[in-house]
Amino acid sequence: MVKDMIFGTVGGLGLFLFGMGIMSGGLKDIAGQKLKDILGTLTKHRMFGVLMGAFTTALIQSSSATTVMTVGFVNAGLLTLKQALSVVLGANVGTTFTAWVVSAFGLGGLKITAYALPAIGAGFLLRTAGKTQKMRGFGNVLLGFGLLFVGIGFMKEAFDPLKDNPDVTRTLIWVGKNPLLAVLAGMTLTMLLQSSSASIMIVQILAFQGAFGTDWHLAVQVAIPFILGDNIGTTITAELAATQTSRNARRVARGHTMFNVIGVVYMLPLVWYGVFGRAVDYLTPWELSEKTIMAELAFAHSLFNVCNALMFTAVLGWLVTVVKKIVPITEQEIAQKPVALEKHLLNTPVIALEQAKREIVRMAKTAKQAVRQAVDGIMDKNRKELKSVRELEDFIDVMQLEITSYLTALSRRNLSNEVSIELPVLLHTVNDLERIGDHAVNIVEIGERKIEQKLSWSDSAQAEADMLRTEIDQMCDRIITALEHNDIKAAESALTNEHNLNRMQLEFRRSHVDRMGNGICTPQAGLIFIDLVDNIEKSGDHLTNIAQAIIGGLQWEGIKPKIPAET
Secondary structure, eight states, X not given: OHHHHHHHHHHHXXXXXXXXXXXXXXXXXXXXXXXXXXXXXXOSSHHHHHHHHHHHHHHHTOHHHHHHHHHHHHHTTSSOHHHHHHHHHHHHHHTTHHHHHHHHHHHHTTHHHHHXXXXXXXXXXXXXXXXXXHHHHHHHHHHHHHHHHHHHHHHHHHHGGGGGOHHHHHHHHHHHTSHHHHHHHHHHHHHHHTOHHHHHHHHXXXXXXXXXXXXXXXXXXXXXXXXXHHHHHTHHHHHHHTTTSOHHHHHHHHHHHHHHHHHHHHHHHHHHTTHHHHHHHHHOOSOOSTTTHHHHHHHHHHHHHHHHHHHHHHTHHHHHHHHHHHXXXXXXXXXXXXXXXXXXXXXSHHHHHHHHHHHHHHHHHHHHHHHHHHHHHHHHTOHHHHHHHHHHHHHHHHHHHHHHHXXXXXXXXXXXXXXXXXXXXHHHHXXXXXXXXXXXXXXXXXXXXXXXXXXXXXXXXXXXXXXXXXXXXXXXHHHHHHHHHTOHHHHHHHHHHHHHHXXXXXXXXXXXXXXXXXXXXXXXXXXXXXXXXXXXXXXXXXXHHHHHHHHTTTOGGGSOOOOOOOO
């Protein structure tokens, strides 16, 4: 019996999570891009943000996906931290929709499980034979929906013996009557499963099977603390996802944790004295019974998250202030932020333009450092060097945004002819430097692949990589000198480096193909080497754009035509 229960629980839970994943993917295929567009435009007011977060999460069945989209909008500058937190508050409400889907099992009995099998068949047919992405998306929704309920059916059967086991019932009731223990248990279960939907589903089925006793009012009181714990446990997913991300991403994750933990803390006394349970019973329109207890718990889950969202929406400004203090700007970040872009100088355009040029020089030096460390990391298989490149690329992105914003603000002033001609060329220079940072990250990614797959290059390949490193290093130095001192000779010398890089790209590609053909180098290592050559050559293309701009006196008319750099 114990073996059957363990196997049924593990297998049913696996099917439930697998079905949820497939259904979520299908829903995102059908409506994901449209929701992204809507989410980016309709969150200007905090209440709209909450509603959009709830709607998006209910539709795509993934609060994690909503949070990731939201963080992406924050990083892109499309949403403020306050707007992002309002969306995540809404995502907490939207994720309760899954509990309502699960409660349909109790309301519909075994009929839903019976319909799950044809849903799987129809879904698989649409998924494999569908001619459009939307049709295949619908197939995934049906397939996932069916698997989800088959998994619930297996777990229902696995938990069936529990209703006849008084020891299990007594233990669960004892834990539930000690809300702190129950919260801890629910939190731990969610952390282990990495899914609040799955852990709440388990609590619902346990209640449905009478594991909390057949006094249904008492069962609800006992089960609610477990559900509160699930709400804390679900924050670990966002926290783990944000460990290696930007500061704003970490702030969103901390805010998510804060309003869930604080919500449980202020709700616990109401649960302890039975006030919350009685409120749930009073607000639900059905008679509490075996069939409706799963819906009762779904309502309790929704009520908690709706109340919490309303409360924190009212004090969202305070929450933003607190998370900014918890995750402050570091001294290193302050040092990397543009320091010369003084807004009061915008009324003196000539000086403001010179200040922008100073920051562009700093950006160029950072881009050079990123490329150098990326190449060092891939050649030496140094994870630490590779990791630091991502931080440098973040700084490059910040500098691009700051300098572009400054130059855009400058363009609105009354400008002399000289300044108005130079300004658009400088904007393109900033974009070229940002693209160099992107190519450095591309090198990091192939470097990480080289380390993970334990690949090595031959001595001749290492020597060629070293030649590329020397050439791009020298080209960066010449471009920095040209930008710093308006040195046309240095810019012209950089074009020699570009010519060398183009020649090396052709020669090294051929020589590496020969090495692979002779068995000196494996195909996997060869592809990584060729990717390195291409990314360095493309970085040289962007540096060439800058060199030609300097040679042309930062005027479009003076820039020689060139084949556009690959991106």
